[in-house]
Structure formats: structure tokens, C-alpha cells
Amino acid sequence: MPTPATRNPISRRRLVATSAAAWLAAQLPNRLRGADAKAPVNAGQLAKLGGPRAVRSRPGAWLRWDVREQKQVAEAIAQASLFYWLGKGVNKQTALFIERFRVHCPREHVMTCSSGTAAVHIAVAAAGVGPGDEVITSPVTDFGTVTGILFQQAIPVFADLGAATYNLDPAAVERAITPRTKAIIAVHLAGTPCDLDALRAIADKHRLFLIEDCAQAWGARHRGRPVGTVGHAACFSLMNSKHIGTGDGGVVASSDARLGPALQKFADKGFDRGTGGFTWDQTGVLATNYRMSELQAAFGAAQLDRLEAIAAKRAVLGRALIEEISGLPSVQPPALPAEDRGTFWFFYFRLRLERLKCSRAEFVEALRAEGATASAGYIPVPVYGTKVFREHAFFAGRWPIKEAGLTAMDYSRVRCPEAEAILATGVQCPLNESMDEAHVREIGAAVRKVAKHFST
Ligand SMILES: Cc1ncc(COP(=O)(O)O)c(C=O)c1O
Numbered sequence: 218m219p220t221p222a223t224r225n226p227i228s229r230r231r232l233v234a235t236s237a238a239a240w241l242a243a244q245l246p247n248r249l250r251g252a253d254a255k256a257p258v259n260a261g262q263l264a265k266l267g268g269p270r271a272v273r274s275r276p277g278a279w280l281r282w283d284v285r286e287q288k289q290v291a292e293a294i295a296q297a298s299l300f301y302w303l304g305k306g307v308n309k310q311t312a313l314f315i316e317r318f319r320v321h322c323p324r325e326h327v328m329t330c331s332s333g334t335a336a337v338h339i340a341v342a343a344a345g346v347g348p349g350d351e352v353i354t355s356p357v358t359d360f361g362t363v364t365g366i367l368f369q370q371a372i373p374v375f376a377d378l379g380a381a382t383y384n385l386d387p388a389a390v391e392r393a394i395t396p397r398t399k400a401i402i403a404v405h406l407a408g409t410p411c412d413l414d415a416l417r418a419i420a421d422k423h424r425l426f427l428i429e430d431c432a433q434a435w436g437a438r439h440r441g442r443p444v445g446t447v448g449h450a451a452c453f454s455l456m457n458s459k460h461i462g463t464g465d466g467g468v469v470a471s472s473d474a475r476l477g478p479a480l481q482k483f484a485d486k487g488f489d490r491g492t493g494g495f496t497w498d499q500t501g502v503l504a505t506n507y508r509m510s511e512l513q514a515a516f517g518a519a520q521l522d523r524l525e526a527i528a529a530k531r532a533v534l535g536r537a538l539i540e541e542i543s544g545l546p547s548v549q550p551p552a553l554p555a556e557d558r559g560t561f562w563f564f565y566f567r568l569r570l571e572r573l574k575c576s577r578a579e580f581v582e583a584l585r586a587e588g589a590t591a592s593a594g595y596i597p598v599p600v601y602g603t604k605v606f607r608e609h610a611f612f613a614g615r616w617p618i619k620e621a622g623l624t625a626m627d628y629s630r631v632r633c634p635e636a637e638a639i640l641a642t643g644v645q646c647p648l649n650e651s652m653d654e655a656h657v658r659e660i661g662a663a664v665r666k667v668a669k670h671f672s673t
Pocket residue numbers: 331332333334335358359360361362404430432433454455456465466467
């Protein structure tokens with residue numbers, strides 16, 4: 218039997234045209250739909266279910282370097298040597314880098330190096346950490362925080378974290394201290410400063426070194442003081458994805474009279490070039506080569522000129538996003554005291570899954586459909602949960618200090634419940650200086666919309 222459409226070829230043509238237009242419109246982002254966008258829609262309907270997207274704007278181009286870096290690197294290339302040491306007075310890039318670094322982190326001793334991992338290793342070694350010593354740190358961090366501890370034949374001891382800061386909980390740190398503890402490494406995760414006053418007080422009370430891992434926190438401030446200036450040593454990464462970078466690179470700095478003068482030695486095969494300890498047979502220590510060349514220092518010096526603008530912008534964007542997602546029963550925004558400046562290497566918030574009718578994966582999927590860039594969690598498991606830790610397989614499958622009876626540590630039994638919950642319930646949204654506040658507020662609206670839809 219003929220359908221009404223086939224009986225009337227004109228209306229059939231119309232029908233086909235109308236359906237094609239509707240199909241085409243559905244493929245377009247909402248902002249391009251023109252008149253269709255004005256059609257009555259349920260704004261609260263998830264984009265995943267056919268509603269309008271909450272995130273309609275797009276970040277601008279993310280230009281991370283330009284002629285300024287080119288010019289500075291060209292200056293380095295015009296030099297006769299690209300070696301970092303200034304002994305002959307011809308190499309200016311490392312000096313310029315250090316001068317600009319001190320604007321942000323005023324420390325007496327500053328040593329450029331090859332990575333953030335190297336920076337932490339240098340600081341740990343300069344603090345005199347050795348076989349059997351314990352170093353308390355965060356289980357939610359990059360491997361670079363712990364590599365240097367292990368290479369000094371010392372023992373990373375993991376303390377639990379604050380539920381909304383994702384940083385070391387000072388009370389948990391104090392509980393983890395033993396007579397073997399030598400240092401604390403405070404990681405300012407995602408650009409949120411740790412409670413440095415509390416950690417420094419604990420370090421002083423127990424005569425420990427406080428080393429700040431500032432790899433993710435360029436430009437952050439704790440109660441007005443730049444990160445890196447409260448502890449005994451500060452370590453920064455210049456790896457490509459950081460706030461500023463040199464492709465790869467790092468900086469370690471200190472104003473401590475015991476630790477500071479040793480930084481160069483532990484970055485430069487034991488040589489202390491400044492005080493004549495340059496002599497081949499007088500280094501006195503075993504240290505590796507973590508030096509940074511003048512080419513990278515030149516690039517980094519130009520990047521340092523951009524830092525304040527990058528940090529200030531991220532601080533504003535992060536605060537705006539916190540504001541947007543605060544007060545929702547099923548969402549826990551990150552905690553950042555009003556007097557601190559977080560610089561949001563990324564934005565991380567937690568879900569209260571008991572208040573939601575969906576899994577984290579479904580929440581993230583819905584958020585993405587709204588046009589927000591989002592992913593579940595940060596690292597898949599805490600550092601102690603990785604294979605190499607669980608199996609104590611650090612050096613060719615072995616852990617010499619355990620075999621020698623210098624530690625009874627068993628990482629397969631370590632548990633930090635809050636750290637594990639942070640990783641199991643967290644959602645990460647990238648945030649960077651190419652975004653404007655309106656865009657970030659749209660991401661906030663997307664979180665609110667998805668949370669409202671799935672709330673119990
Ligand atoms: C907290 C933290 N510490 C250390 C590092 C190591 O830095 P790098 O990759 O430059 O070695 C990173 C790198 O992501 C990091 O995020």
C-alpha cells in the first residue's frame with residue numbers, strides 16, 4: 218500500500234528535505250545551528266541525550282613560545298660555548314635564567330638541571346639522605362618525586378593526604394615519623410600549595426629537611442610566600458607540559474647553609490666549580506651528571522618572563538571554576554584557602570559517588586558530551602601500588618637495602634585510604650592560560666548540569 222508520501226511526490230520531497238535538514242542540524246555544534254538554536258529546548262537536558270551543550274566556546278590558540286625564545290636562543294648560539302658554567306665569563310644564559318628565577322623564588326643557591334626528577338634527587342642527596350634513611354612523601358605524585366630517594370638507597374614512606382587539598386596531611390606526616398626519618402618531600406599537587414607552615418613546623422620540631430616538590434606549582438603562593446621559599450630546598454620541573462618549560466629541564470634551589478652549597482656538586486658529577494672543588498680527585502662524593510646546557514637555559518630564561526602572567530591567569534580561572542562547582546551535594550571542589558594562590562597545573566575535583574546515580578565513567582562521558590574536556594582520575598594507582606613498588610623490584614629486580622636488613626618496609630601492605638579515594642573519585646579538567654573566564658564558567662555549568670541530572 219502506498220504511503221501518503223509516495224502518493225504525493227511533492228510532500229515526499231518536502232519530507233526528505235526536512236529530515237535531511239534536521240539530520241544536518243543535529244550534526245552541527247549548537248552555536249552553529251542558527252535559527253534552530255532558538256527552538257524551544259530543555260536547557261537542563263544532557264547533551265548526551267539530545268539537549269544543548271553547556272560548553273559552547275572554545276579556548277584560544279595556546280601559544281607557548283615565540284620570537285622571544287628564538288631571540289634568546291640565538292644569543293646562546295652566538296656564544297663560543299654552550300656549557301653552563303660561567304667560569305670564562307662568556308656564557309650568559311644560565312646566569313640570566315638564575316637571575317629571573319630568583320624573581321619568582323628568591324633563594325641564595327640555584328642550580329639548573331636536566332629535569333624535575335634530577336632536581337629532587339639533587340636535593341635529597343645534598344640533604345645527606347643515604348642508605349636506610351626514610352623520606353616521607355605523598356603517594357599521589359609523579360614517579361620523579363621518589364626516584365631520587367630510591368637512588369640514594371633510602372626509603373620512601375607514604376603519608377596520607379587531605380581529602381580536598383590532595384596534598385600531605387600534616388597530622389599523617391607526623392604519625393609517619395620514626396627515628397630514621399631524615400626528610401619530608403611536600404608535593405604541591407596540581408598547583409595547590411601544601412600547608413607549608415604546618416609542615417615546616419613539623420620538620421623543625423623533628424630536625425628534618427623539608428624539600429618542596431614544586432614541579433606542578435610554578436608561581437603558586439602559600440600565605441603570600443612563593444612555593445619553594447618555605448622549605449629547605451625547592452625543586453621545579455621544566456618538562457614540556459609544565460606551566461613553563463624547556464622541553465625537559467629542572468631547577469633546584471636552597472638558602473639553607475648545609476644543603477645549598479652542595480646542590481652544584483650533586484648536579485655536576487661532584488664538582489664544585491665555584492669554590493675550586495673542581496679538581497678531578499677532590500670531589501669527595503659520587504654524583505651523576507644532571508647539568509643543563511646554555512641552549513635550554515636561554516629558552517628557559519625567556520619562559521620565565523612569561524611566568525607571572527601564566528600563573529596569575531590560571532589562578533583566576535581556577536578560582537572561577539571552584540566558585541562555579543561549589544555547593545553541589547554530589548561534587549567536592551578542591552580546597553584552596555583564600556590567602557593562597559593556586560596555579561592549577563590541572564583542575565581536579567571529586568565526586569561524592571554515594572550521592573550520584575551514575576559511575577564516575579558515566580559522569581565523565583556526560584561531561585565530555587557537554588563539550589568539556591575531562592578525564593577520570595590522575596594516576597591509576599598510588600605510587601606504592603605500582604608493580605615496581607609492590608614487588609620491591611627497584612634495582613635489577615632487587616632492593617639491596619631490604620636484603621641487607623636496613624628496612625622492613627613492605628609496599629604491598631601500605632594503605633593510604635584518602636589518597637586511594639582521591640584517585641577513585643576524582644575528575645580532571647585541563648586548565649590553561651589560553652582559556653578565558655567565560656569558557657571556564659561554561660565548564661562549571663556543564664559540571665552542574667551533569668551533577669544535577671545524576672544526583673540522587
Ligand atoms: C610532582 C612532580 N614531581 C616531579 C616530577 C618530575 O619532573 P620531570 O618530568 O621534569 O622529571 C613531575 C613531573 O611531572 C611532577 O609532576
